[in-house]
Amino acid sequence: MSPDATTPSSIDRATILGIVRDQLAEILEKSPDDIVEDVPFSDLGADSLALIELVEALEEQLATYSAGFHIDDEDLEGLTSVREAVNYVAAKLQVA
Secondary structure, eight states, rough: OOOGGGSSSOOOOOHHHHHHHHHHHHHTOOOGGGOOTTTTTHHHTTTHHHHHHHHHHHHHTTTTTTTTTTOOOOHTTOOOHHHHHHHHHHHTTOOO
8 A cells, every 4th residue: 555645635724724724715706915924814804604615615625635624613703803813723634
């Protein structure tokens, strides 16, 4: 058996930020350039439904880096900005 089947691809914080920005921009119909890391989700116009869509998109996209990647509902409530979301994902994926 090949160990490559279970070894996650490498990912860094910049890649995670790009994924979060791209997904959020698509959901909110904005340019990724309009998604600033320090701005609260509410200031971007992201309501709870948009955040649920973001979580689903992130879980799907990040599964390629970590099989079964999941963001818990109770954790979602504590994520209020792009930076917090990126930090959360980085910590969950154990990105240095």
